[in-house]
Structure formats: structure tokens, C-alpha cells
Amino acid sequence: MKEEPEQTTRRNFIGWGLITSLAAFLGMLFYPIVRFIIPPTVAESSQNSVVAAKVNELQPNSAKIFPFANKPAILIRLASGEYRALTAVCTHLQCTVQYRSDFNAIWCACHNAKFDVNGAVISGPPPAPLDTFEVNMSGDDIIVSKRA
Amino acid sequence: MKKQSKILNWLEERFDLSGINKFIDKKVVPVHKYHFWYGIGGIAMFLFVVQAVTGILLLLYYRPSADNAFESVEFIMTSVRFGWLIRSIHSWGANLMIFVLFVHMFSTFFMKAYRKPRELTWISGVILLVLSLAFGFSGYLLPWNKLAYFATKVGTEMASLVPFVGKEILIFLRGGEDVTGATLTRFFGFHVALLPAITMIFLGIHLLFIQAQGMSVPPSIEEEYKKNPKSIKFFPDFLLRDAVGWLVVLGLLGILAALFPWELGEKADPFASAPQGIKPEWFFVFLFETLKYVPPKILIFEGEVLAILAIALGVVFWMLVPFFDKRAQLNKPSPLFTAIGVTLVLYIIIMTAVSYLFS
Structure with a gap:
């Protein structure tokens, strides 16, 4: 059986024109709104090194948190007097970790994760070790830099 | 269409919509030579919606503190x-809304729409205009720029002229003795929470009254209209006509915002001198100019105090006009009140023009 081609009436045509205009209008209205709501991406800090502390600021077997490229990092002075610097952002759910002098390790209070002073996971849920940074002395300053 | 009736059927099976249906079916808007003016209130309400939407969007990024406000707007x-x-639509929209509200107010005034039984609609409308001015005044400070800082300083200082409680009002408005970050936080609270809440109540009342009583036909054509009453249905005919007006206003806002983006100015500095040519927003300019001509002393009273009291009394008189205009209440022509209205419009225009052209 041969199908009759559907007739486009004037009413249908105008209706179609109205609906497409309305859709275009709504698109024009909501496009800037949606783009406005999406926050602009803030450029990641290109900071490669920072003065984390002064020499003698930290006692042996203690640590401090310092900002490095907009994120917290941790500088640890081991009992031996050596320094270690690592990111202080836990690889599990991004909590900020702390140094525990009672068991000489890095600890995350959120889910009881433990890392050794080189960033390796000792126990707990973190899927990856903490990134480590280079530590250098320059006069009175302790300088922490990203590894090349 | 079929889908729509299905949804309606679904709702009707659960709720009694006959009252709403009857109301929608019955509601009509008179058609006569002043019919055009019925749409102005709708435009004001549309602009209020634009302000609410753009205001909520700005809230996503704005930070209400002296340290961050300017930078966040930047x-x-x-x-x-x-x-x-x-941001430009919000600023232009605010100004346009106040302009449209003035047009709406004077058009209803000259058409004597305030006469019985619509006295309370008029009063709620005047309150809404005052609230809109408060929106304008509080919102002006929020970008924390120099002009806004000094305008707020001068504006709030006026409040201290009120006899007996001036000082208390000043401290309430500023959140302290001076305009500081505390004032900004306060004005932010007024602008985004307190004023919208109060406005919603009065807007609800205003709209309820209009819906309950319908549109007023001006007394000058009432007799003629009664002989040959013509009307259109509110839904959808009048609403669609209104929507065309809203579309034009939205287009105008887009053009103004794109071609004349609202300036941000310089960050406010409480220890800097007031910039040259400082003025309040245009809708306060006629009052600002008036105060310049008031002598420092009138008899034993301070001139400014008397002027502020006179302005306050003027606002109260204006709000209670339906009760003073006895002739309009009896459906008789009331040329005296028409003359008062014309004088007020001319006064506002002349004083604003004088301020912008000569000072």
C-alpha cells in the first residue's frame, strides 16, 4: 500500500516555527546562565620551590605544615636531624595528614592511615604513597622544591 | 494538547481544581484607550524576577566582606x-525596575485607581516602592567601591537627623558608628534576606488584591465604558500581550548590559577623600538636590531636620492619598490631586535635571 505524504498545513508550519523559536530563545537564555554557574578554572600554581622553614625552627622528631603551590605540605625533622618534605594531602580522601612523634610516622586522622617518613603506605586505606619533595639549605632557609 | 489534558486529568482526580478553573475562565481585563497602562505593573514584576534570578547567580561568587567584596565582583x-x-543585567535591571515602578505608580495615580475599593492595593504598592528603594540603597554598597562607600556614608548620615532616635537608627544601619565592613555585611543581609522576605509578603498581598478586585477603569471613561464594555480574557490573551512586553524589556536589558556594561570603579578606601562629583543613585537625586537648597536654620529649627521630616510626612501623605481624595472616592473628578501629581512629577524631573546639568 502506498502511503500518502503528510500534508503540511499553514497552522502546522507556524506552530513548528513558534516551537523552534521558543527553543532557540530558551537556549539563548540558559546558555550564559549555565556557563556562569560552572566555575572558571583557576590556573594551577606554577610554584616550584618555597622557603618552608628556618634552620633550627624545628626540633628533632617534629614537623610543620606549610603551604606549597596552594596545597598543604609537611616538613619533618627526623630524630637524626635529617629533613624530609612530602605532600600533606592523603591519597585516600584528600585529608591533611600530620606527623606523629610517638610512632615516628605520618598519620591521617580521617581514616587512621599511616605512612612512613618516605611517604610509603604502612597501613590503612590509601591507594598510593605520598609524593616527596627535595629539601635543600640556603643560608638560614630550608628550601623545599618539586623533584625535576 | 492531549498530553496536557492527561496531566490535568491526573491532577483533577486528586485535587479539586474547579475553583481555579472557574477563576481563570472568569478573569477578564477591560479594554479601553488607557488599556496599555495595565501592562506596566507586570513589567515591574518581570524585572523583579530578573533581579531575583541574576541576584541568586551573583551570590554564587560574591563575598560579603570589606576585604573580598570588591575583588569578588572584579x-x-x-x-x-x-x-x-x-552583573550588568542586575545593575541595569535594578535601575529599570525602579523607573518602571515610578511609571506604574504615577499611571495608577493619574487614573485614580486608588479609589474605593482599592485603597489597600495602593498602600501596598507604595510600600513596595519604598522597599525597592531600600533594595537599591543596600545593593549599591555591595561592590564596595569608592562612590558607593561615600554615598552610603552620606545616606546613612541622613538617618541620624531623625529627632530623638536618629543616632540609634544610624548605628542600626551601619552596624556601628562608621561605615565599615560591618555595614557591608549588614547591607548584604538586608539585601539578600530581609528585604526579599518582606517584599514577598507585600508583593503577595498586592497581587492578591489585584486578582480579587480586578483592574480599575479610570473614572474619566467609566460611564462611557459601562455603555460599551469590552474586555479580553486574562488567560491567555492578556498574559501573552504582557509577555511580549517582557520580551522587549529583556531585549533592552541585554542591549544596555552589552553596550554599556556597569562600571565597577575603584575599591573603597575609608581613609581616602570623597571623590569629586559624588551623587546618590538617580532615584534619590531629587531629594539630594532638595536638601542643598534648605537653609541651615529655619526659625529655631535645623533646616535639614525639618526637610527630612517634611519628606517623611510627604511619603505618608502619598501613601494615604486614597483617604484624602474625597472627590475621587465619590467618583467625581478631583483636579486638585491631579495637580498635586503633576507638580510632583515636574518637581522630580526638574530637580534631577538641575542636579545633573548644573552641579
């Missing part, structure tokens, strides 16, 4: 996509 205008557009 961030909105330079870093957020279409931020300049949203």
Missing part, C-alpha cells in the same frame, strides 16, 4: 564566563 566581571553580563 572576579565575576573578568574571570567568570558571562559574569559581566549577569
Whole structure:
């Protein structure tokens, strides 16, 4: 059986024109709104090194948190007097970790994760070790830099 | 169409919609030579919706503190996509809304729409205008720029002229003795929470009264209209006509925002001198200019105090006009009140023009 081609009436045509205009209008209205709501991406800090502390600021077997490229990092002075610097952002759910002098390790209070002073996971849920940074002395300053 | 009736059927099976249906079916708007003016209130309400939407959007990035407010608005205008557009529409929309409210108020005034039984609609409308001015005044400070800082300083200082409780009002408004970050936080609270809440109540009342009583036909054509009453249905005919007006206003806002983006100015500095040519927003300019001509002493009273009291009394008189205009209440022509209205319009226009042209 041969199908009759559907007739486009004037009413249908105008209706179609109205609906497409309305859709275009709504698109024009909501496009800037949606783009406005999406926050602009803030450029990641290109900071490669920072003065984390002064020499003698930290006692042996203690640590401090310092900002490095907009994120917290941790500088640890081991009992031996050596320094270690690592990111202080836990690889599990991004909590900020702390140094525990009672068991000489890095600890995350959120889910009881433990890392050794080189960033390796000792126990707990973190899927990856903490990134480590280079530590250098320059006069009175302790300088922490990203590894090349 | 079929889908729509299905939804309606679904709702009707659960709720009794006959009252609403009857109301929608019955509601009509008179058609006569002044019919055009019925749409102005709708435009004002449309602009209020635009202000609410753009205001909520700005809240996503705005930070109400003296340290961050200016920078956050700068961030909105330079870093957020279409931020300049949203902020400019909010600023232009605010000014346009107040202008439209004045037009709406004077058009209903000259058509004597305030006469019985619509006295309370008029009063709620005047209250809404005052609330809109408060929106304008509080919102002006929020970008924390120099002009707004000094305008707020001068504006709030006026409040201290009120006899007996002036000082208390000043401290309430400023959140302390001076305009500081505390004032900004306070004005932010007024602007985004307190004023919208009060406005919603009065807007609800205003609309309820209009819906309950319908549109007023001006007394000058009432007899003629009664002989040949013509009307259109509110839904959908009048609403669609209104929507065309809203579309034009939205287009106008887009053009103004794109061609004349609202300036941000310089960050406020409480220890800097007031900039030259400082003025309040245009809708306060006629009052600002008036105060310049008031002598420092009138008899034993301070001139400014008397002027502030006179302005306050004027607002109360204006609000209670339906009760003073006895002739209009009896449906008789009331040329005296028409003359008062014309004088007020001319006064506002002349004083505003004088301020912008000669000072």
C-alpha cells in the first residue's frame, strides 16, 4: 500500500516555527546562565620551590605544615636531624595528614592511615604513597622544591 | 494538547481544581484607550524576577566582606564566563525596575485607581516602592567601591537627623558608628534576606488584591465604558500581550548590559577623600538636590531636620492619598490631586535635571 505524504498545513508550519523559536530563545537564555554557574578554572600554581622553614625552627622528631603551590605540605625533622618534605594531602580522601612523634610516622586522622617518613603506605586505606619533595639549605632557609 | 489534558486529568482526580478553573475562565481585563497602562505593573514584576534570578547567580561568587567584596565582583566581571553580563543585567535591571515602578505608580495615580475599593492595593504598592528603594540603597554598597562607600556614608548620615532616635537608627544601619565592613555585611543581609522576605509578603498581598478586585477603569471613561464594555480574557490573551512586553524589556536589558556594561570603579578606601562629583543613585537625586537648597536654620529649627521630616510626612501623605481624595472616592473628578501629581512629577524631573546639568 502506498502511503500518502503528510500534508503540511499553514497552522502546522507556524506552530513548528513558534516551537523552534521558543527553543532557540530558551537556549539563548540558559546558555550564559549555565556557563556562569560552572566555575572558571583557576590556573594551577606554577610554584616550584618555597622557603618552608628556618634552620633550627624545628626540633628533632617534629614537623610543620606549610603551604606549597596552594596545597598543604609537611616538613619533618627526623630524630637524626635529617629533613624530609612530602605532600600533606592523603591519597585516600584528600585529608591533611600530620606527623606523629610517638610512632615516628605520618598519620591521617580521617581514616587512621599511616605512612612512613618516605611517604610509603604502612597501613590503612590509601591507594598510593605520598609524593616527596627535595629539601635543600640556603643560608638560614630550608628550601623545599618539586623533584625535576 | 492531549498530553496536557492527561496531566490535568491526573491532577483533577486528586485535587479539586474547579475553583481555579472557574477563576481563570472568569478573569477578564477591560479594554479601553488607557488599556496599555495595565501592562506596566507586570513589567515591574518581570524585572523583579530578573533581579531575583541574576541576584541568586551573583551570590554564587560574591563575598560579603570589606576585604573580598570588591575583588569578588572584579572576579565575576573578568574571570567568570558571562559574569559581566549577569552583573550588568542586575545593575541595569535594578535601575529599570525602579523607573518602571515610578511609571506604574504615577499611571495608577493619574487614573485614580486608588479609589474605593482599592485603597489597600495602593498602600501596598507604595510600600513596595519604598522597599525597592531600600533594595537599591543596600545593593549599591555591595561592590564596595569608592562612590558607593561615600554615598552610603552620606545616606546613612541622613538617618541620624531623625529627632530623638536618629543616632540609634544610624548605628542600626551601619552596624556601628562608621561605615565599615560591618555595614557591608549588614547591607548584604538586608539585601539578600530581609528585604526579599518582606517584599514577598507585600508583593503577595498586592497581587492578591489585584486578582480579587480586578483592574480599575479610570473614572474619566467609566460611564462611557459601562455603555460599551469590552474586555479580553486574562488567560491567555492578556498574559501573552504582557509577555511580549517582557520580551522587549529583556531585549533592552541585554542591549544596555552589552553596550554599556556597569562600571565597577575603584575599591573603597575609608581613609581616602570623597571623590569629586559624588551623587546618590538617580532615584534619590531629587531629594539630594532638595536638601542643598534648605537653609541651615529655619526659625529655631535645623533646616535639614525639618526637610527630612517634611519628606517623611510627604511619603505618608502619598501613601494615604486614597483617604484624602474625597472627590475621587465619590467618583467625581478631583483636579486638585491631579495637580498635586503633576507638580510632583515636574518637581522630580526638574530637580534631577538641575542636579545633573548644573552641579
